[in-house]
Amino acid sequence: MKEEDTKKSLDKRMTLKKAISKYIFDGCSVAFSGMGGEQVVAPTYEIVRQGQKNLTLMGDSPCEVGDYLVGTGQLKRVEVAWLAFAVAGVSPNYRRAVEQGVPHKIEVREFSNYTMGLRFLAGAMGLPFMVTRSLAGTSVEKYNDMIKVIDDPYGGAKVALVPAAKPDVAIIHANRADILGNTQFIGFSSNAENIARAATRTIVTCEKIVSTDEIKKVPTFTTVPQYVVDAVVEVPFCSHPWNMPYAYAYDIPFHMKMMAEIDTADGFKRWLDEWAFGCKDHDEYCEKVGWARLKKLAQIERKFCKSIV
Amino acid sequence: MSTNGKKYAEDYTLQELLVAAAGREIRDREVVFVGVGIPCLGALVAKLTHAPNVILAVESGCIGPTPYRLMLGIGDNACGENAICITSLWRAFSDQQRGYFDMGMLGGAQVDKYGNLNSTAIFGAGTYEKPKTRLPGSGGANDIAISAKRTLIMMNQQKRRFLEKVDFITSPGYLDGPGCREKYGYPGGGPSVIISNMAIFRFHEKTKEAYLDSVHPGVTAEAVRKEVSWDLKVSPDLKTTPPPTKEEADIIRTLDSQKIYTGGGLKNLTFENYIKMLNSSHARIKGMFA
Numbered sequence: 001m002k003e004e005d006t007k008k009s010l011d012k013r014m015t016l017k018k019a020i021s022k023y024i025f026d027g028c029s030v031a032f033s034g035m036g037g038e039q040v041v042a043p044t045y046e047i048v049r050q051g052q053k054n055l056t057l058m059g060d061s062p063c064e065v066g067d068y069l070v071g072t073g074q075l076k077r078v079e080v081a082w083l084a085f086a087v088a089g090v091s092p093n094y095r096r097a098v099e100q101g102v103p104h105k106i107e108v109r110e111f112s113n114y115t116m117g118l119r120f121l122a123g124a125m126g127l128p129f130m131v132t133r134s135l136a137g138t139s140v141e142k143y144n145d146m147i148k149v150i151d152d153p154y155g156g157a158k159v160a161l162v163p164a165a166k167p168d169v170a171i172i173h174a175n176r177a178d179i180l181g182n183t184q185f186i187g188f189s190s191n192a193e194n195i196a197r198a199a200t201r202t203i204v205t206c207e208k209i210v211s212t213d214e215i216k217k218v219p220t221f222t223t224v225p226q227y228v229v230d231a232v233v234e235v236p237f238c239s240h241p242w243n244m245p246y247a248y249a250y251d252i253p254f255h256m257k258m259m260a261e262i263d264t265a266d267g268f269k270r271w272l273d274e275w276a277f278g279c280k281d282h283d284e285y286c287e288k289v290g291w292a293r294l295k296k297l298a299q300i301e302r303k304f305c306k307s308i309v
Numbered sequence: 310m311s312t313n314g315k316k317y318a319e320d321y322t323l324q325e326l327l328v329a330a331a332g333r334e335i336r337d338r339e340v341v342f343v344g345v346g347i348p349c350l351g352a353l354v355a356k357l358t359h360a361p362n363v364i365l366a367v368e369s370g371c372i373g374p375t376p377y378r379l380m381l382g383i384g385d386n387a388c389g390e391n392a393i394c395i396t397s398l399w400r401a402f403s404d405q406q407r408g409y410f411d412m413g414m415l416g417g418a419q420v421d422k423y424g425n426l427n428s429t430a431i432f433g434a435g436t437y438e439k440p441k442t443r444l445p446g447s448g449g450a451n452d453i454a455i456s457a458k459r460t461l462i463m464m465n466q467q468k469r470r471f472l473e474k475v476d477f478i479t480s481p482g483y484l485d486g487p488g489c490r491e492k493y494g495y496p497g498g499g500p501s502v503i504i505s506n507m508a509i510f511r512f513h514e515k516t517k518e519a520y521l522d523s524v525h526p527g528v529t530a531e532a533v534r535k536e537v538s539w540d541l542k543v544s545p546d547l548k549t550t551p552p553p554t555k556e557e558a559d560i561i562r563t564l565d566s567q568k569i570y571t572g573g574g575l576k577n578l579t580f581e582n583y584i585k586m587l588n589s590s591h592a593r594i595k596g597m598f599a
Contacts, residue, residue, distance in 0.1 A: 003388070034384070035382040035383070035384045035398055036345075036367075036368065036369055036372075036382040036384025036385065037368040037369065037370060037382060037386065037388075038369075038385030041354060048386055061448050061568050062399065073500060080446065081446055081447050081448055081449070082445045082447060082448035083445060083446060084445035084446075085384070086345065086382045086384075087345055087381050087382045088347075088442070088575075088576070090445060091445065093597055094443060095443045096596075098430075098438075098439070098440065098443040099439070099440065099441070099442065099443050105557040110429070110446055110447065111447070112369055112447040112449060112450070112451035112452045113402065113449035113452065114398070114399065114402035114403075114405075114406070114449060114450050114451075114452035115448070115451075115452070117397075117398045117399035118399060120399075121399055123486050127432060132406070133456060133493075133494060133495060133496055134313070134406070134451055134456070135451060135455075136493045136494075136495040137481060137484055137489065137492070137495075138451055138478045138479065138481050139437075139477040139479065140447055140478075142452055143437050143477075152494075155370060157491070157494025158492070158494060159494065175380045176465060187371075187386065187395060188369040188370045188371050188384065188388070188389055188395050189370065189397060190368075190369050190370055190384070190394075190398040191397065191398045191399060192397075193397060193398075194399065206407060216433045218354060224546050224582060235430055240355065242384075243381075243384070243385055243386045244386075244387045245389050246386075249386060249587060250381050250382070250385055250386070251434050251580075252381055252575070252583060253578055253580045253583050254580070255578060256575060256578070257578060259557070264345075293580065296584060300584060300587050300588065303587075303588070304376075304377060304378060304386065304387070304587075304591060305389065305390055307563065
C-alpha cells in the first residue's frame with residue numbers, strides 16, 4: 001500500500017502484533033518517544049518476540065528499547081544521546097555490547113538530547129540539517145563524523161550542524177488518540193511531535209482510544225494530527241514499569257527487580273523468557289504483573305495529577 | 310550549634326549536607342535546569358526556604374512544577390505536577406540556548422581542573438570504541454554545560470575522578486582555559502562550582518582553574534589535595550561548609566522520607582512501602598508548600 005493510502009485511512013486501528021509486523025522490517029531504522037518516563041515498553045517486548053534484525057535505533061535517551069534490542073542482538077547501530085535506566089541504573093546490555101562485543105559489536109553515533117531533538121525537528125520540517133550552539137569543541141563532536149562544525153556564514157562564532165533524522169518507522173506513546181490518529185498528550189511529550197512527523201511510517205500507541213468529538217474538546221492537546229499517522233493501537237499500561245503522566249505512577253520496585261535480573265547476560269535471557277516470550281502479548285504481560293498492582297499505580301497517580309479531560 | 314541566628318542540625322548525614330550545599334547555590338527567582346537526585350532535592354529545599362520563586366525545569370519539557378512527592382527522574386510524573394508549563398524537549402532546550410535558564414546541574418564520572426566533565430566512557434587501556442567502562446552518555450548534559458548561564462557540578466571526590474584531563478569531554482567546562490568558550494560561541498558562562506563529598510571548589514576568574522574554596526566539617530585541605538590529580542590551589546580564605554540547618558534537614562527528611570537519594574533506600578523499597586510513601590507524601594509535602 002502506498003504511504004498516502006494508510007495515512008489517509010479513516011480507521012487506523014490494529015493490534016500491536018499487526019502494527020509491528022506490518023511496519024518494522026529487517027534492516028529498517030526506528031525511533032521511539034519517551035524521556036525518563038513514558039517509555040515505549042510494550043512495543044519493545046513485541047519487537048523482541050517478532051525478532052526483526054539489523055535495526056538502526058535513532059533516539060534521544062532510550063531505556064528498554066535501547067538496552068533490550070542491543071541485548072537481543074537486533075540492533076546493529078544506535079544514534080543516541082544516552083542509553084541507561086536513569087534512577088534505576090545503567091544499561092547492562094549496552095555496556096556488554098560496547099565493552100565486550102556481546103552479543104555483537106554495535107555502531108554508535110552519539111549526540112545530545114537537544115541535538116537529537118533538533119535532528120527530529122529537521123526531519124519533521126523537511127530540512128536537511130539543523131544548527132545549534134551545542135556540541136562544538138567537545139569530544140561528542142570529535143568522535144562523531146555526522147556532526148559538522150562551520151563558521152557562522154553571517155559572521156560570529158562557530159556553530160555545529162546536525163543532520164535530519166528520518167527513521168523508517170516511529171512508535172510514539174500518548175495518552176489518547178482517535179481512530180483517525182489524532183493524538184493527544186496530557187502531560188509532557190518530549191520529542192514525540194517531531195519523531196512522529198520525521199518518520200516514513202508512524203505508529204501511535206495510546207492508553208485509550210477516544211471519539212473524535214472528545215479530541216475536539218481540547219484541540220490544543222493534539223500534538224500529532226491524523227495526517228501524520230499510519231496506525232493506532234490501544235495499549236493500556238504500555239509504559240509499565242515506567243510512569244505515564246495523568247495515567248499511572250512509576251513502578252520503581254518492579255524496575256529494581258528487573259535491573260537485578262538483567263545485570264548478567266544469562267539473567268537477561270531469563271528475564272526475556274519470562275516477560276517477552278512467556279507472554280503471548282501485552283495483555284498477558286499485564287496479567288502477569290497483576291491488574292491489581294497496575295490499578296494501584298493508576299489510582300495513586302490520580303491523587304497527584306487530575307486531568308481536565 | 311548556631312551562627313548568624315541560624316540553628317544548625319545537630320546530627321545530619323553527608324548526603325543531607327550536600328543537598329543543603331546545592332540548595333544554597335540557587336538564588337530566588339532563578340530558572341534552574343535540574344537533574345535527578347541530590348542536586349534536585351537541593352533545588353526543592355531552596356524553593357522551600359530562601360528561593361520560593363525558583364522555577365525548576367527538566368529535560369522532558371516540564372517547567373515550574375511544585376511536586377508533592379519525590380521526583381524519581383527527569384520524566385517522572387512529579388515533574389509535571391502543578392507545573393506552570395509543559396512543553397516539548399526541544400523547546401525547553403531552545404529556551405535554555407536562548408539564555409532563559411540561570412543555572413544547570415551536572416554530574417559525571419570524571420572532571421578536570423577546567424570543569425570539563427566525562428559521562429561517556431572511561432577509556433582505561435582501551436579507546437572510545439572499546440573502553441574499559443561504557444557510561445550512559447551525554448543525555449542533555451552537553452547542552453546544559455554549553456547554554457545554562459552557570460552550572461553546578463556534583464562529583465564523588467576520588468583521585469581517579471579529579472583529573473588533569475578527562476578521557477572524553479562530554480560536557481565542556483572551560484575546555485583548555487580562558488577564551489575557549491568564547492571561541493565556540495557558547496551562550497552560557499560555564500561551571501561556577503563543584504560540590505564533592507569532601508569539599509566545595511570554585512573557579513578562578515582569570516585562569517578558569519578550579520580551586521578549593523571550602524572543606525566539609527571534619528575534612529582537611531590536605532585530605533582533599535590527596536584526592537585531586539592536579540596541583541590544587543587552595544583559597545587563602547578557606548572556609549568550612551556550613552552543615553544543614555535544622556529547617557533544611559527537616560525538609561530533606563520530609564521530601565526523601567524513604568532515603569532514596571539520601572541513604573540508598575531504593576534497593577530495599579517494596580511495592581507496599583512505595584505506595585505507602587506516595588500516599589503519605591502528598592499531604593505532608595503539600596502542607597510544606599502551603
